[in-house]
Amino acid sequence: MQILRRLTKPVSHLVVLGLLALSLHLPAAQAGMIGTEAVVNAAQAQQNRERLHNAFSRDDVQAQLLARGVDPAQVQARMDSLTDEEVQTLASNMDQLPAGGSVVGALVLIFLVLLVTDLLGLTNVYPFVKKSR
Known part of the structure; x- marks a missing residue:
């Protein structure tokens, strides 16, 4: 019986230390209600981003970009880095321009x-x- 206690004591210490280490590194999850306006704005922003990507991926637009010395890949990278407000402004300006x-x-x-x-x-x-x- 003494042998069993001597073996289980270090194993139990390792299990306790492992559980403590796992619980210290995991942040607590926080849940909350998401408003309808936030969902609609996110969907609208995604729709505007897709519209801009479709407009700038057309062959005639890319040909004009290359004619002016602009790399189309750089344009796509910059469009990906735009904020939602900037995408909204650009998409609304596209609607209003002739x-x-x-x-x-x-x-x-x-x-x-x-x-x-x-x-x-x-x-x-x-x-x-x-x-x-």
Whole structure:
């Protein structure tokens, strides 16, 4: 019986020390209620991030980035580091900006098309164009 007590005493000390060591390193879990607004904001932020990634991963956008000397991988890395507020601002600005340019650009294009057709004699829009007939 004495032999058994001598063997169990060090083993029990090791078990107690092991349990104490495990309990000291594990933080206590804390639970709480998550509001609906937090869930909706997180889902909206994720949706905006996916939308930006889809927009910047298009071939024409990446070609324009490369033409301007910007590495598309660097753009993706920077987009991943944006905060949720910055992603929201960028996504809302994408909705508000014109897709193809400005109104002034469209007016200049129309002016040039009418000028060329007037020079070719197909139309008679501008009185200052001298037509050769």
